[in-house]
Amino acid sequence: DSGVTQTPKHLITATGQRVTLRCSPRSGDLSVYWYQQSLDQGLQFLIHYYNGEERAKGNILERFSAQQFPDLHSELNLSSLELGDSALYFCASSAGGGPPGDTQYFGPGTRLTVL
Amino acid sequence: SQQGEEDPQALSIQEGENATMNCSYKTSINNLQWYRQNSGRGLVHLILIRSNEREKHSGRLRVTLDTSKKSSSLLITASRAADTASYFCALGSYNTDKLIFGTGTRLQVFP
Numbered sequence: 001d002s003g004v005t006q007t008p009k010h011l012i013t014a015t016g017q018r019v020t021l022r023c024s025p026r027s028g029d030l031s032v033y034w035y036q037q038s039l040d041q042g043l044q045f046l047i048h049y050y051n052g053e054e055r056a057k058g059n060i061l062e063r064f065s066a067q068q069f070p071d072l073h074s075e076l077n078l079s080s081l082e083l084g085d086s087a088l089y090f091c092a093s094s095a096g097g098g099p100p101g102d103t104q105y106f107g108p109g110t111r112l113t114v115l
Numbered sequence: 116s117q118q119g120e121e122d123p124q125a126l127s128i129q130e131g132e133n134a135t136m137n138c139s140y141k142t143s144i145n146n147l148q149w150y151r152q153n154s155g156r157g158l159v160h161l162i163l164i165r166s167n168e169r170e171k172h173s174g175r176l177r178v179t180l181d182t183s184k185k186s187s188s189l190l191i192t193a194s195r196a197a198d199t200a201s202y203f204c205a206l207g208s209y210n211t212d213k214l215i216f217g218t219g220t221r222l223q224v225f226p
Contacts, residue, residue: 056212100145100207106157
């Protein structure tokens, strides 16, 4: 158990809908990262927050947004969902401000299925 | 692409054999990490090797790094069925603000 929790574990929804994925980092970790993993794209970095502020952005679509709250938990919002958004979404956390030196601890993931 | 390329894509071995997987990259790095992912689960950090290190050990794991060839290898000795998983390298660099993951090697260890 990494100490990172993600809810829900599974999410099934329809195209055009909006969903929110939630992540609680390990106790004491200030950084939260979001990744998308699909069969054809591999593990793609989406966004990184450090202590409430956006630190880095990756291949995150405009339909997606995220935030980190004062208690350090984070939410990833996905809107106008498309079939291609079906994937595993991982949250990870680390103690410091981010790469390259930080070890990232991954949550169990949320499996999103868009029908 | 900055992504690490892993080789082989898939590897099947018997318990007790050694497994070697390789990661090649194109950018300059400050460190390289290896992660394991059991099917459908989150990634687990295995080991980090810095750019000024050539070899590092952790239990049955041995990692080498050759920055002149821009490549790293992960050796798992005396493999077990429980080592069955996908293994990813991840590149860390002060030039980028993100960890860049490789394409992964799927390892299957048969009892």
